Amino acid sequence: MAEILVLVDHTDGVVRKPTLELLTLARRLGEPSAVFLGRDADSATEALGRYGAHKVYVVDAPEVDELLVTPAVDALTQIAENTGPAAILLPSNPDGKETAARVALRLESGLITDAVDIVAGEGDPVTEQSAFAATYQVTAHVTRGIPVITVKPNAAAPKPAPVTPETEKWDVTFGPASAAAKVLSRSPRERGDRPELTEADVVVSGGRGVNGAENFAVIERVADTLGAAVGASRAAVDAGWYPHSHQVGQTGTQVSPQLYLAAGISGAIQHRAGMQTSKTIVAVNKDQDAPIFELADYGVVGDLFQVLPQLVEEIERRRS
Numbered sequence: 602m603a604e605i606l607v608l609v610d611h612t613d614g615v616v617r618k619p620t621l622e623l624l625t626l627a628r629r630l631g632e633p634s635a636v637f638l639g640r641d642a643d644s645a646t647e648a649l650g651r652y653g654a655h656k657v658y659v660v661d662a663p664e665v666d667e668l669l670v671t672p673a674v675d676a677l678t679q680i681a682e683n684t685g686p687a688a689i690l691l692p693s694n695p696d697g698k699e700t701a702a703r704v705a706l707r708l709e710s711g712l713i714t715d716a717v718d719i720v721a722g723e724g725d726p727v728t729e730q731s732a733f734a735a736t737y738q739v740t741a742h743v744t745r746g747i748p749v750i751t752v753k754p755n756a757a758a759p760k761p762a763p764v765t766p767e768t769e770k771w772d773v774t775f776g777p778a779s780a781a782a783k784v785l786s787r788s789p790r791e792r793g794d795r796p797e798l799t800e801a802d803v804v805v806s807g808g809r810g811v812n813g814a815e816n817f818a819v820i821e822r823v824a825d826t827l828g829a830a831v832g833a834s835r836a837a838v839d840a841g842w843y844p845h846s847h848q849v850g851q852t853g854t855q856v857s858p859q860l861y862l863a864a865g866i867s868g869a870i871q872h873r874a875g876m877q878t879s880k881t882i883v884a885v886n887k888d889q890d891a892p893i894f895e896l897a898d899y900g901v902v903g904d905l906f907q908v909l910p911q912l913v914e915e916i917e918r919r920r921s
């Protein structure tokens with residue numbers, strides 16, 4: 602069966618959800634092999650096997666911690682040149698996309714970024730992308746070399762398919778370009794107990810209608826009731842009500858959760874660009890003509906300060 606390489610995204614050996622989604626998608630195309638860079642492969646191997654990784658290529662070298670994306674580029678390129686996979690899948694985060702572009706260039710292969718779905722085509726994998734704020738749905742496949750594809754988080758629900766993976770250590774030769782920039786320190790972003798914005802199954806976002814930093818407590822309350830991440834429109838961020846790291850949209854973060862709840866957000870095209878691939882969209886807006894309702898699966902015309910507390914109350918009532 603064709604081998605599909607999947608670059609593992611992890612923190613100290615804890616495999617992140619987008620990698621489990623990639624392994625789930627990779628199984629549609631062939632037999633997934635995970636490429637793990639770092640010291641904690643042992644703790645990651647079990648999780649990778651649980652989601653169908655038949656092989657785990659381990660690259661454990663100091664360069665992996667000390668340098669930026671180039672060790673992953675060197676590793677993926679060298680492994681791909683030796684094993685000849687049918688495709689290489691990476692997460693659509695900034696590091697994943699930079700790595701993908703460099704790997705594709707070195708392998709003289711075609712590159713597809715930000716896929717929201719992948720299926721096995723007659724030859725190469727066929728991807729779906731959402732372009733120009735969901736104005737177009739693009740179906741594409743690579744016509745040259747080994748397809749290198751980045752996939753957005755939440756493109757697929759991770760489904761287990763347990764196997765016992767074979768582990769293979771790789772001695773990668775790091776090129777001189779790898780040492781051009783070094784990591785001086787890493788500091789994880791503080792976000793409390795809430796899930797990471799791009800990985801969350803549910804995102805609750807507030808906009809200008811929230812009308813003040815202190816009122817974001819209403820959004821946070823809904824988010825915590827649903828186990829969701831908090832997002833914000835640029836209007837709310839520019840007003841200083843919520844940090845830029847939570848901005849959803851063209852110049853913020855792109856999210857694709859199972860459920861996106863937009864409260865007090867009009868639905869400008871630049872905001873849509875960051876959330877239109879969400880599976881279900883719910884909007885709360887007091888203006889019945891707000892453009893967000895064109896996009897929403899469910900809409901509530903009303904004042905968010907009345908609607909959202911009632912929503913929390915109802916969820917809690919049903920849970921008790």
Ligand code: FAD
Pocket residue numbers: 807808809810811833834835836837848849850851852853854864865866867868869870871872875885886887888891903904905906
């Ligand atoms: P508004 O458009 O002002 O809408 C507020 C909404 O809240 C209204 O529909 C109103 O009816 C409703 N409302 C008010 N009070 C209540 C209430 N009590 N209850 C319920 N509803 C209420 N925007 C982004 O979001 N993300 C981006 O990444 C982004 N990038 C941009 C890049 C460029 C180059 C440019 C030019 C713009 C960008 N924008 C971005 C800005 C975008 O054009 C909009 O200005 C912005 O999205 C508007 O935010 P909003 O919907 O919160 O505010």
